[in-house]
Every structure is written in structure tokens, then in C-alpha cells.
Amino acid sequence: MNKIRVCCLFGGVSEEHEVSIVSAASVLSVMDRDKYEITTVGITKEGKWLLYEGALSDLTKDSWLLYATKESFFVPDPNGGRLMIVGDTPETRQIDVAFPVMHGKNGEDGTLQGLFDICGVRYVGCGCLSSAVSMDKATAKMILKNYNIPQAMAMAVDRREIERDPIRIAMACESLGYPLFVKPSASGSSCGVSRVNSADELLPALHKALLSDRRVLIEEYIKGAEVEVAVLGEDGIFAAEPGEIVPGSEFYDYETKYVNNTATYHIPARISEKAREKVKAYAKKIFRALDCKGLARVDFFVDGERVVFNEINTMPGFTSISMYPKMMEASGIAYRELIDRLIQSALA
Ligand SMILES: Nc1ncnc2c1ncn2[C@@H]1O[C@H](COP(=O)(O)OP(=O)(O)O)[C@@H](O)[C@H]1O
Ligand SMILES: [Mg+2]
Known part of the structure; x- marks a missing residue:
């Protein structure tokens, strides 16, 4: 062979x-x-x-x-x-x-x-367009709006707007209400993401986000458990058993992810059967809507039966102890087999 x-x-x-x-x-x-x-x-x-x-x-x-x-x-x-x-x-x-x-x-x-x-x-993985669209949170959200995927109310602003008219942005933020989240449109690992508790914290947060991207997303705060779904796209689309991250800090920021180790996780996520079915169905719908291939991890906030899309990652953390492989493993697909299948589907 x-x-x-x-x-x-x-x-x-x-x-x-x-x-x-x-x-x-x-x-x-x-x-x-x-x-x-x-x-x-x-x-x-x-x-x-x-x-x-x-x-x-x-x-x-x-x-x-x-x-x-x-x-x-x-x-x-x-x-x-x-x-x-x-x-x-x-x-x-x-x-x-x-x-x-x-x-x-x-x-x-x-x-x-x-x-x-x-x-x-x-x-292996998503193509050019779906990778690009999935990476850019503002664009992904805009597309998914057409698919009626529930998401946080948000506003995208770029560097020029932030530099020229911060007061207009601050006024628009009043309608989103505090606290809110400010994040680079295209970044990851929580780099440049801030929770903004009041108007005086807004401008520093916008400038921090600008260090990672020229476009910044300002979102209403969504209460809920952080639930992630691993999706494998071969002939069909398979959504694994959802998992849940408990940051153990104010939010799932960079320090929590890679420095402090305060985060814990639960697989399966501690959510109702109805919410579980909902996140899996949304994850598959999102994978299809964004024309993904191979793999993606789709992240949500879940509060009771309310499910809100947060973001999609087309190359999520992929160590053997990362959430994506662990969720696949919990659904019967071991790490080594997962890699074989991803390679096979890239060759298909
Ligand atoms: N709208 C929001 N409401 C509540 N928490 C949020 C919101 N947006 C982001 N967060 C928190 O910030 C973390 C990082 O934001 P996220 O959008 O997932 O960016 P990244 O791509 O860097 O992971 C999330 O895991 C969550 O803890
Ligand atoms: Mg995230």
C-alpha cells in the first residue's frame, strides 16, 4: 500500500x-x-x-x-x-x-x-471562502442572520470610525446596554476581547481590540453557559455530544485559557435535553450555511432553553486534550481515528 x-x-x-x-x-x-x-x-x-x-x-x-x-x-x-x-x-x-x-x-x-x-x-478543513467568513465574526453573524440563528445584538465599527467619532459609538452603545463585550472581528484565543462594564471603559477596550484587527465588534452581554459543539463534515454532517466550559473567572479570557488553568469543562454539557438538541441542530445548520468542510467547532451561550450563537472556529484547538477532540471522543470517535477521517475526507 x-x-x-x-x-x-x-x-x-x-x-x-x-x-x-x-x-x-x-x-x-x-x-x-x-x-x-x-x-x-x-x-x-x-x-x-x-x-x-x-x-x-x-x-x-x-x-x-x-x-x-x-x-x-x-x-x-x-x-x-x-x-x-x-x-x-x-x-x-x-x-x-x-x-x-x-x-x-x-x-x-x-x-x-x-x-x-x-x-x-x-x-484538511474548510475551504478558502468558508474559512474567511467563519474567521470574521462580523461577517459570519451577518450571514447567519439570514438563517435565523439567534445571536447577540451587535455593532461593527472600524478603526477610522473609532478614531474619528468615539462619541457617536458611545451613544450607540447605550442601546446595547452595559455590560457589553468588545472584540476584534477576526481574532481568536480571546486576544483583544474585553468585558466593558461602563461607558468609561469603552474606549480603552476598543483600542485594545484594534491591536488585533482593524474592525471591532461590540456586542450585548449574553448570560449563559458556554457550550461548544464539535462538527465533523464528511459525506454527511455529524455533531458530537456538546461540551461546556466553565471559565472560573469573569469570562473565558486569554489568561483563563492558557495561563491560570482555572477553567473546567463538562462533557456532556449540563444542559436540558431540549437545549442539547437545539445546539446540535444549530451547529449543523451553521456548518452548512457557512459551507464548511472537514471540521469546525461552533460555540454558543445556553441559558435554560435559550440558545445564542457566539462564534465558529474552523481550526479549533486540536491537542488531544482540547475540547474538539474530547467531544468527538465522547461521541465514540477517538483522536487518532478523527485525524484519519479528516485526512480521508480531504482526499475524497
Ligand atoms: N456577547 C457576549 N456575552 C457574554 N460573554 C461573551 C460575549 N462575547 C464573548 N464573551 C466571552 O468572551 C470569550 C471570548 O470571546 P469569543 O467571541 O469567543 O472570542 P475568541 O474567538 O477570541 O474565542 C467567550 O468565550 C466568552 O467568555
Ligand atoms: Mg471563543
Whole structure:
């Protein structure tokens, strides 16, 4: 049997560079070497693509660069899948499928997927358009409004508006009421997200969000448990058993996610049967509406039977202990099998 030639990509320019390294190391640790011939490409924080030639144990944020010296890139060729490796003796390697274990900007936002399309590379996960739309919270919400998906009332403002007319924005916020949430339209890992308790906190929050994106979303506060649904898109669309995050802090911010470890989770989520059916049905509807493929994690707030969409991630945290794989596991799809199925469906 010919092995499937997989190119696993990690790192990248986004704020989630480090998270991506952990996700990729986890994926690589379970991939069956009898089945897959694996090439690994790391992308630096500056955006340079380098072939990773180190051991799995050195694939950490602090040491991977020591084992990555050769620039590597896909060649634009519609019949392609050709990875060019530039070293003392340049080499091209044929790739059957790319697995971008990359989060956020230039990883999960459609840009990388567009590059794969141009280079004739098949890849795991959502396509260019659905990645781009899903990454941009303001755009995703606008589309999902047409599908009657319940969501927080929101307003999108851009850098120019914030700089020129903050008073008008502050006045408009009165109708959303405090507290409210301010977040970059396209970011992740809670970078730049603030809970704003009163008008005097608004401007600093807007400027913080502007550090991650030029467009900022201001949302009404939604009370409720944070419930996530892992969706797997193959021939059909499968929604796993929903899980619930309990931040253990004011909200699920960056510190809670990656520094303090105060968050706990419950799988299955502690919600009513009716709410459970609702979130699963909405998650599938959203996956279809945004034309997703492969995988996505769809996040909601649930209060009693009220279900409100929060956001969708097309390359969610993917370590073996991340919510997406854990929810799949709770529904009978183990981590290694999940990776096999994602690769299979990318090749289909
Ligand atoms: N409208 C909202 N109401 C209540 N909490 C919110 C709201 N929006 C965001 N949050 C809180 O902020 C966290 C991060 O926001 P989110 O939109 O999920 O951004 P990210 O893509 O960075 O994860 C959420 O998990 C939740 O705890
Ligand atoms: Mg989130």
C-alpha cells in the first residue's frame, strides 16, 4: 500500500502561534507512520516557511527553530501538491494532502486555503471562502442572520470610525446596554476581547481590540453557559455530544485559557435535553450555511432553553486534550481515528 504523503503545517504569524505548535505536536504524535509519510513545515512568527527536521520531542515553541533551516513552499501549479525545499541541494517533494494545524490569521482565515487552492494542494478543513467568513465574526453573524440563528445584538465599527467619532459609538452603545463585550472581528484565543462594564471603559477596550484587527465588534452581554459543539463534515454532517466550559473567572479570557488553568469543562454539557438538541441542530445548520468542510467547532451561550450563537472556529484547538477532540471522543470517535477521517475526507 502506498503511504499517504501528508504535509503538516504549524506555527504562523497569528497570536495563536504557540497554541498551534502544541496542537501540531499532538497530531503528529498519533499519526500512524505505516500509513502516512509525513513532511512537517513550521511557519515562523514573521511568516517564513521552514522545513522542520527535528524530533517530535523538539517540536516546542522554544526549540523547533533549531531544527528548521530550509525554506520550503508550495509551487503554484494547478495539478500540483509540489513542495519546494530550498537547501544546499534543492528538492521537491510531492504532497497528497496538507494538514494545516494552524489557528487564526493566515492559518484559519482563508488566506492559507487560497494559497493551497492556487498551488493545487488538497487540504484538511474548510475551504478558502468558508474559512474567511467563519474567521470574521462580523461577517459570519451577518450571514447567519439570514438563517435565523439567534445571536447577540451587535455593532461593527472600524478603526477610522473609532478614531474619528468615539462619541457617536458611545451613544450607540447605550442601546446595547452595559455590560457589553468588545472584540476584534477576526481574532481568536480571546486576544483583544474585553468585558466593558461602563461607558468609561469603552474606549480603552476598543483600542485594545484594534491591536488585533482593524474592525471591532461590540456586542450585548449574553448570560449563559458556554457550550461548544464539535462538527465533523464528511459525506454527511455529524455533531458530537456538546461540551461546556466553565471559565472560573469573569469570562473565558486569554489568561483563563492558557495561563491560570482555572477553567473546567463538562462533557456532556449540563444542559436540558431540549437545549442539547437545539445546539446540535444549530451547529449543523451553521456548518452548512457557512459551507464548511472537514471540521469546525461552533460555540454558543445556553441559558435554560435559550440558545445564542457566539462564534465558529474552523481550526479549533486540536491537542488531544482540547475540547474538539474530547467531544468527538465522547461521541465514540477517538483522536487518532478523527485525524484519519479528516485526512480521508480531504482526499475524497
Ligand atoms: N456577547 C457576549 N456575552 C457574554 N460573554 C461573551 C460575549 N462575547 C464573548 N464573551 C466571552 O468572551 C470569550 C471570548 O470571546 P469569543 O467571541 O469567543 O472570542 P475568541 O474567538 O477570541 O474565542 C467567550 O468565550 C466568552 O467568555
Ligand atoms: Mg471563543
